[in-house]
Amino acid sequence: MKRIHNPHIEDNTSWDIIIIGGGATGLGTALDATTRGLKTLLVEQSDFAKGTSSRSTKLVHGGVRYLAQGDINLVKHALEERGLLQQNAAHLVNKEEFIIPCYSWFSIIKYLSGLTIYDWLSGKYSFGKSKFLSKSETLKLMPEIKSKGLKGAIRYFDGKFDDARLAINIAQTAIKHGATLLNYTKVIALKKQDETVTGIETENVLTGKENTFTGKVVINATGVFVDDILKMNNPASKNMVRPSQGVHIVLDKSFLNTESALMIPKTSDGRVLFAVPWHKHLLVGTTDTPINEHSLEPKALKEEVDFILATASSYFNRKPTENDILSVFSGLRPLAAPTNNDGNSTKEISRDHKLLISAKGLITITGGKWTTYRRMAEETVDLAINHAHLVAKDCITRTLKINGCTDFRDGSYLDIYGSDKEKIEELMRTEADLCEKLHPDFPYNKAEVVWAIKNEMAETIEDILSRRLRVLFIDAKAAMEMAPVVAAILAKALHTDKDWEQQQVEIFNNLASNYIHTNSKQKQAILTE
Template sequence: MSASSTNATLSPQSRERSLEAMRATSKENPLDVLVIGGGVTGAGIVLDAVTRGLDTAIVEAQDWASGTSSRSSKLIHGGLRYLQMLDFSLVHEALTERDLLLNKLAPHLAKPVPFLFPLIKQYERPYIGAGIMLYDILASLAPGKRAMPFHKHYSRKGMKKKFPSFRDDAAVGAIEYWDGTIDDARLVLTLVRTAASYGAHAASRTQVIELTKSGAGRVNGAVLKDLETGETFTVHAKHVINSTGVWTEETEDLAGGKGGLKVLASKGIHIVVPRDRIKGTSGLILQTEKSVLFVIPWSRYWIIGTTDTPWKQDFQHPVATKADIDYVLEHANAVLADPLTPDDIIGTYAGLRPLLQPEMKEGTSSAKVSREHTVAAPAPGFTVIAGGKLTTYRVMAEDAVDFALGAEAQGRPSVTNNIPLLGAVGLAAMANQTRSYQKKFGWSKQMIDHLLHRYGSMINEIVAICNDDPSMAQPVAGAEAYLRAEIHYAVTREGVLHLEDILLHRTRINYEFADRGLGALEDIASIAAAALGWDKKTTDSEIASYKARAAAEEAAENEPDDTSAEKVRLEAADLSPMEKLS
């Protein structure tokens, strides 16, 4: 089986073809693997399974990456703080995966970034330096070319040159080390599209509402509900793999019995501030009383986070509260010469980490739960994976498919360590051709970098749209960091079904602009409506829905706690509401 650029197109039409392929299954002719959950783990699993030659499908109840996998710190890293837990194997594994993404799998989506580790007292330098030295050594043990420079020590004066906004009395110096950043939502989308290019069936807004069993009690498929139409039907599969993150236990319950994994939902929020508000060329990693806080340089802004607090509310719509925002500001301002205020914040986002829940003593903080993953089989034919982190999605996927296949896995080993994602192959050659695009369309160097980061060698597909319609080469009105062609591309190639899919997951407009993208709605909606055939009623409904969501999220940020914030957020109805399973 080989990749096909035609199959890599996700659209309403490709979604319907995938659903039809699932409807056509039977007990006598089942899929090999059905994957439940369209976050990074599920997307990794469907690519792993289909590239082993298995007939595979993936379903996601909402949009691709709509949960945890679009709301992360956007880091690929070994987990420097796990060295404090002496978890060397986990750190080495994650560093290996980090470098694989940077060097081979997704060099367009992943980028190396330096971070400063401030030293509060001089006596910290030897032992913190030793830890970062060990981090570099573990990274050097990874196969292939080293992806990152080695760490460097800086005095207070040297640190100020690297990060002029650092407060003079907040540290005596720093150690600079390197990790990576990645566009998390685009990683998920690219994984799904890459899997589709090898023949996988992919359908978003499709919820599993029941698991089916054979007479012997083996899980042999699922009842799916198309949330766009309300239709339900059964899909048959030899193996069903559950990768639903914080929804793990809810999905497990569909299989009956008491087996499976327990998952703790921990909320993390991030704030976004303009790049010129903080002067620095490196990121920061700051130790707090609970965890760590990252100040991450990203595009035209800084991402600052995260928190780590138990989440007891509905899983679908975690939100940042006033208390969360104040916490992040307080800890960032402890080291900034010119403190940030709420007025500096142009956006926020909140996500839930699916942490494996061990037997914990009363009062144990969720921040001490390991990010290692576990695979289990609550019922024959039904595999569940939970835990882990963004960086190690590929290892998690390999383990899940190996576990599901059992002895069969020996004859069908994973090959994803040698499968570059769409946009990776030919990246250098395409980058060399971008000078002509700059000249032809009047694009800035920053715009070219932006396009290469998002599409890699597939930038030529954006150019083709602009060649067909020169108006597409212009910036989006109200969100000028993006081209109109990118909206058209999202709608025609990247599986968009609703306006919110564009603003939340195909772009980051929702939190990159202080108005949450409201000023760009008219232009974006006009492009989407033309491509998807929306009439005025549908277009108006999509715009109204997004406006209601934006208003609810903004109002939630002024609430003091999760309970009151969620109540405000849920005042905005969902376009494709999920069916309650319990």
């Protein structure tokens, strides 16, 4: 089986579109551009979806809270895209039942009215009709929520997905249609002629090799890093983005003991919190904390974790504590920078995307959310075509199936691979040792690691255990226990030695320790076990 990884590209290759950033927006833009017949290159400084795009609340949704804010167009467009995404990535996007517990009759009227509008806005892409549930019906569906004072609940439907897996499948789809995608390729400078941006200069962060790529238009789709790219063009440019940190914790599924998701409509700071069943665990979040710095590995603040635990405790019968947290992770939202003087508020910062020409030959796209990635990409490529006078076909992504898309499922955990499932099963049949599990508490096996290396451009332990198998985000300690087995498979595939193998395990364990919410002495004990 030939391995899919960074291809060798000559510097003198000329591209129609060069995209910087391998998150949801960048990958979507690459897919849109290449399917219009444009010669497309995408570069990502780390792994695909390393940042924000692997750290979402795992919802494909219109945004109930945006409806409350009166942003009808944003919600309507997102609901349409939710429907398209479910059709085009049926193996990854699932309909999810959400329960809003109500402890007053007024809240029942309020939320049922709002969600009836939400259903109406979805039109032909509806996932199901909202309805009132009695107290007994609510507790039957979700037995572990607080029953004292409960009047009933509102049930509504939205989508749930695996964000990083979708990113990889979009990348595969783009490659199949002719795009060239390079991960671990960092932009170190913009190439310019007079005042026009004509390309990029890059460095491969794994090998140190530098390259220069020329393109007719460069797309800056780097999320919270957009200002870094803009300052390469103009060091005096004002910041376009103000990052907001969202934290999630993962608990044992028994805390809710249900297949339904919980939506807490109004937390103590006036926001929304979700508790969503995900990979046989319970994902709880998120926070919304304005910060001044951005990084590839943002760290959860203690007050953010405390806030999630306190909010969950007010709804759960069994109150979760710090010791119950299996993993904690943070993501940074690239919100439009505020223009007022209240630098600590994120409530008025735009959640919609922003698209603009930053300089001749340079287009910037930022903001938005996973659900609307396809629409954002279409608008971005439309602008690029007009700006650079490119000759291109019409957009086809509304009906384009993402790699792996299939409606067939047999209940196996391998269903998440969609139509690629058969190929992984074939690997297991041809090499018996690949059937071995990576950990006794998880279903994942060695064949999936080999598949990720050969077909999903995984280069490191983190790529595999964080974004291909998602274990780091589910149970950080278990991920550390799997690391040596994964390192050995990687070393064999990449033809490296035992020293490299051990070094990779140490690098991963240091990273994974940040996903364990405990004190420094306990972390050190885990690292030295």
